[in-house]
Amino acid sequence: MLSDNARVIAALEKQAAKGASVETILAGLRKELSLDAFGLLMISLPRKDLPALSKLLPRMASDETQRNFTGNAGEDLLKQTASFVRALAYNYAALRNRSLSDAKILDYGCGYGRITRMMYYYTDPANLWSVDPWDVAIDFCREAGMLGNLAQSDYLPKSLPAPEKGIDVMFAFSVFTHTSRSATDAALSAMRKHIADDGLLAITIRAPEYWEADPQYAADAKRLQALHAKEGFAYVPHLRDTVEGEATYGDTSMTLDFLAANYPDWKIVQTDWSLADVHQRYVFLQPA
Template sequence: MHNTEMNKIYETYAPLTDQEWRSDLVRSVREPSMRGIAFPSFPSADLQRHLQGNSNEMAVRGALSFREHCVGVLKANGAPFSKDSILIDFGTGWGRIARAFMKDVPAANIYAIEPFDFIVEARKANSYISFVKTDPLPPLPFCEGFATHFVTWSTFSHFNQHYFDRWISEIARILRPGGVCFITTLGVRFLEDLKEAHRQKIKGQQIHFWIDLILKRLPHDAIDTTIAEVRSGNVFWLPADSVARSEFAECFVTDRYLSDKFSNLFTVIDYADHGQLAQDCIALRRK
């Protein structure tokens, strides 16, 4: 596909408002063509739900909320997107996060990274951006200082500490100085929510199946100890025996771990941990 064609969404929507972009991207679930543009299609709802728990309009709205948060933090810190930005979406799944940023970055400059085979479905759905299949551990096939921005949703929240640290170091290699990375994590707020979910479960109320799985592995009387450990700047890893790869389950961490351990590489410029998004979000600027 020629760059002019690839970047058609950016060229059309960059001058428009966030509301216009939000409205049209959500509508694209049902209306594949608007303003003379063929929008990316969608994989099956079953695949979407398998990867993230929801699909179609709800999935797009969640991606847009993340995008709007990132855009706001970047503007507040003097590092906004531009036509020259190079964005990597790490752990892209079926590509919903990457497509939300097609208003901000030309599609020719967006790279969506995924180690698992459903990247094939992501490619079929969105021919505008580049999908790159990688190994579960670094390195990525990019040179040092390649990217200006890096986003990842619900990926670091599932890494064990070895994977977490290796990938933070790899992001530092790829981001140019002054570049910004957004990673989402599970932190203290999520652990506090687990206590409330336990109370609901005791009363016989229905709780989310994923929350229930966590509570079966993290007894409610251990949650306060876990909160203290995470607050003190440690990673708390909750392994699972029912996932495809043992390296992936639930990881609890706050910005303190990153600012302590990786202070030579990054500065934490924002930490959204009060429910602004479905997960906490840490923004890191490359030194």
């Protein structure tokens, strides 16, 4: 981290020690730090040299927890996270002619709060909703002292624990790369109830190249790619507990045409892609 950034953080540590609110501290960090510098601070907490900030802001998950959720950890994972967050901020501004500042944001499938933490760079915790169907994920968030509105959702949700038509920005990163058809249907239907009329949803989907890139599917890659091409959707369930008799979590790829044809309540308005995560495509949707 640059020395200028370290001086800013040290000054805010003194403010926090004197009782400054989390909103005041976040405003100071947003004003003085870049997104990446902010992210470096967030993944470094708690720190012995920053006791007041460490008490005020959430503790980062262990490297083991990060890898269990994402397959990566630390600064390498932060680079991927920042790439998506920048794409989200850029496309929201381009498509909605306003920034993420003070937006009401929902993180669907928040895990341990990896991307939620980066949303503090744009908006205060009161404007953030972090939901996940896995109780263990929500427990990780609570134990870390995550800020904002945390809640467990259903695996096949009919609605979400968030304001109806009150969310400006929703994102589901690396969610629909893992959900069964019924779980995908349910989630997109539920999310539609909570997005503002002029809101934006960002999701990630996998391209067919994923099946060759993942060694566990190498022997079956041609069949899965053919299924992807024919049906627009390919899914392999993992051996987990079932929901209503179905394994709703696994590995998934889908096409843009599949999305457009099967979810008429949503309209695809933009796509994006990053070298930091080559097997996921970012898709931006608005209410139709």
